[in-house]
Amino acid sequence: MAGLKQIKTKIVAMKKSQTVTKAMEAVSAAKMRKAQQTALKGRAYARAAASTLSRLSGSREIAAHPLSTVRSVERALYIVITSDKGLAGGLNSGVLKAAAREIKASGLDTKDVSIIAVGRKANDYFTARGYRVEAFHPNNTEVSGDVVRSLVNEAAQRFAAQSVDKVFIVYQNFVSTFEQRPTLRTVFPLSAEDLRAVVEDITPKKGAFAGDSSAPTSAVYTLEPSEAEVLNTILPMLASIIVYHALLESQASEHSARMVAMKSASDKAGEKQDELTLQFNKARQAAITREVSEITGGMEAMAL
Amino acid sequence: MHLVIAKVDEVLFEGEAYSLTIPATAGEMTVLGHHEPLITTLKAGEARVHLAAGDNPKLFAISGGVLEVRADGATVIL
Numbered sequence: 550m551a552g553l554k555q556i557k558t559k560i561v562a563m564k565k566s567q568t569v570t571k572a573m574e575a576v577s578a579a580k581m582r583k584a585q586q587t588a589l590k591g592r593a594y595a596r597a598a599a600s601t602l603s604r605l606s607g608s609r610e611i612a613a614h615p616l617s618t619v620r621s622v623e624r625a626l627y628i629v630i631t632s633d634k635g636l637a638g639g640l641n642s643g644v645l646k647a648a649a650r651e652i653k654a655s656g657l658d659t660k661d662v663s664i665i666a667v668g669r670k671a672n673d674y675f676t677a678r679g680y681r682v683e684a685f686h687p688n689n690t691e692v693s694g695d696v697v698r699s700l701v702n703e704a705a706q707r708f709a710a711q712s713v714d715k716v717f718i719v720y721q722n723f724v725s726t727f728e729q730r731p732t733l734r735t736v737f738p739l740s741a742e743d744l745r746a747v748v749e750d751i752t753p754k755k756g757a758f759a760g761d762s763s764a765p766t767s768a769v770y771t772l773e774p775s776e777a778e779v780l781n782t783i784l785p786m787l788a789s790i791i792v793y794h795a796l797l798e799s800q801a802s803e804h805s806a807r808m809v810a811m812k813s814a815s816d817k818a819g820e821k822q823d824e825l826t827l828q829f830n831k832a833r834q835a836a837i838t839r840e841v842s843e844i845t846g847g848m849e850a851m852a853l
Numbered sequence: 854m855h856l857v858i859a860k861v862d863e864v865l866f867e868g869e870a871y872s873l874t875i876p877a878t879a880g881e882m883t884v885l886g887h888h889e890p891l892i893t894t895l896k897a898g899e900a901r902v903h904l905a906a907g908d909n910p911k912l913f914a915i916s917g918g919v920l921e922v923r924a925d926g927a928t929v930i931l
Contacts (some may be wrong), residue, residue, distance in 0.1 A: 593867065594859040597928040601892060601921045694862040770921075773893035774879050782894045783919050786861075786930060793861050 553836065556829040560822060567818035573636070574811035581726070581804035587692065588797045595790045599745070602787055605780065614777075615709045616784045617739045624661045626683075626704060626713040627652065628736065629675070630720040630795055631668035632803040633689045638810040640721055640729065640803055641670040647731035648719040663713065665703060667696075667796070683707075692796040701789045708737040720795040721802035727809060729802040736791050739784055747791050854886040855926030856902065858913060865913055865931075866902060873927055874901040874910075875920060884920075884927055891922040900929065 629648050631641040648671075652662055663681045666672040668688035675682050684703055686696055704716045715735065722732040735743050772779050856873055858866040874883045876898030895918045901910035918931035 587862075590863060591861065593857055593864045594861055594930055597857060597859060597921065597930050598919075601919065601928070601930075605892075692862065694860060697861055769890060771889060771891045773877060773891065778878065778894050779892055779919065782917070786919065789861050 553829065553832050556825055556832060560825045560829065563818050563822045563825065567815050567822070570811045570814040570818060574808055574815060577804045577808035577811060581801060581808060583691075584797060584801040584804055588794075588801060591793060591797065595747070595794065598783070598786055598790055601783060605776075605783070614780050614784060616705060616737055616788070619738050620711070620714045622655065622657070622714045624663070624713045625652075625655060625657055626663050626665065626707055626716045628665045628667065628700060628704065628716065628718040628792070628795075629671040630688065630718070630799045631666075631670040631674075632799075633669040633687055635670070636810060637803055637807040640806040641668075643729070643731045644719055644721050644799075645671065645674045647733060651717065651719070651733055663707075665700065667700070667799075688796075688800075692793065692800060694793075697789050697793045697796065700792050701785055704736055704792075705785055705788060718792060718795050720799040721806075723798045723801040723805065726805040729806055732795075732798075734791060734795070736788050739787055743791070747794055854884075854888075856928075857926070858900065858902075858929040858931070860931045866911065869904070870902050871905050871908075872903045873929075874903075875929065876900070876915070877920065884922055887924070888922045888927070890924065891920070893920050894918075895920055895929070895931075 627648055629644065631644050635641065655662075659679055660681070663683045664671070664675045665684045665686075666675060666682050667686045672682055672685045686700065707713045708716055716737040717733055718736050719731065719733050721729045724730055734747065854870060856866060856868065856870040857864065872883055872885050874881065876896050877893045878896050879893070881898075882893075895915060897916045898914075900913040900915050902913070903910050915929075915931055918929060921928045921930075
């Protein structure tokens with residue numbers, strides 16, 4: 550049986566771990582609420598841009614625009630969003646597995662696939678497997694407009710220059726605090742359907758953040774200075790909505806996944822503590838019994 | 854008219870406004886209520902929002918974007 554002292558040390562260590570996991574749980578809970586609120590703020594922009602697109606989506610110009618031309622896919626770019634830090638359950642491995650599965654299913658060679666990694670985990674994963682990681686953005690602060698813009702620019706340039714034929718984004722979609730789903734979306738070529746799917750995701754059907762997604766009234770618009778000019782400006786904006794939304798979703802997912810993971814770690818630490826305390830008491834009891842029997846044994850020996 | 858000025862990560866203005874003066878690509882323009890439906894690109898400059906006729910305007914520096922005017926209001930996305 551392990552010595553009393555060793556068991557005592559284990560109990561103390563377990564208590565310390567529990568303090569840490571409890572603190573991380575509280576921090577993640579606060580960050581999760583903040584991420585959800587940020588998602589709410591971005592909704593006005595998404596709705597406005599989506600309604601503008603829906604009015605342009607019937608036009609012939611949009612199909613011919615360099616950012617929305619459909620080509621056969623020989624080279625693809627994947628934007629993979631993970632977190633920088635671990636300890637968030639199956640969050641990152643879910644995204645990475647989904648990305649790897651998609652790449653395999655596409656039948657493209659490793660050299661025909663390029664990666665833009667957001668978050669250290671994605672960078673490590675794809676670098677280790679010999680993929681070309683063209684750009685890396687850390688994912689340790691709040692989502693900012695700058696990161697969104699540079700991501701969209703990097704992707705749009707490569708797509709417009711035809712150095713890639715399709716741009717995907719892979720991230721963890723936030724369904725609820727207990728459920729996140731790895732999701733893959735096409736960023737380029739831009740299509741009205743993809744954008745509509747994103748806007749539908751932004752507006753949850755139920756819960757505290759539900760809102761109306763009423764269909765806009767259609768009207769005939771004057772386009773100034775020309776339809777092509779308007780599309781040139783608005784298409785990158787629409788791409789930025791997809792990217793921005795993906796970043797927000799994955800941050801909300803990260804924090805809630807970590808919160809849940811830390812909650813179960815705290816629970817487990819508590820359980821383990823109880824178990825060890827029981828073991829400690831048994832060992833102590835055994836030691837006392839032994840001592841008593843030694844003393845009585847000694848007394849009886851002397852009485853003889 | 855109902856006016857929204859939004860960046861991708863924040864909403865700069867949302868509410869009722871009397872007029873919006875904004876540097877469109879084709880030249881500066883002012884939008885009042887019941888303007889004809891219009892979508893135009895913007896260039897860098899300053900957007901001025903009057904909440905009521907003749908008051909001190911709210912100023913927003915912009916570096917491009919799109920203005921959409923509908924029957925029920927206007928939206929500027931930067």
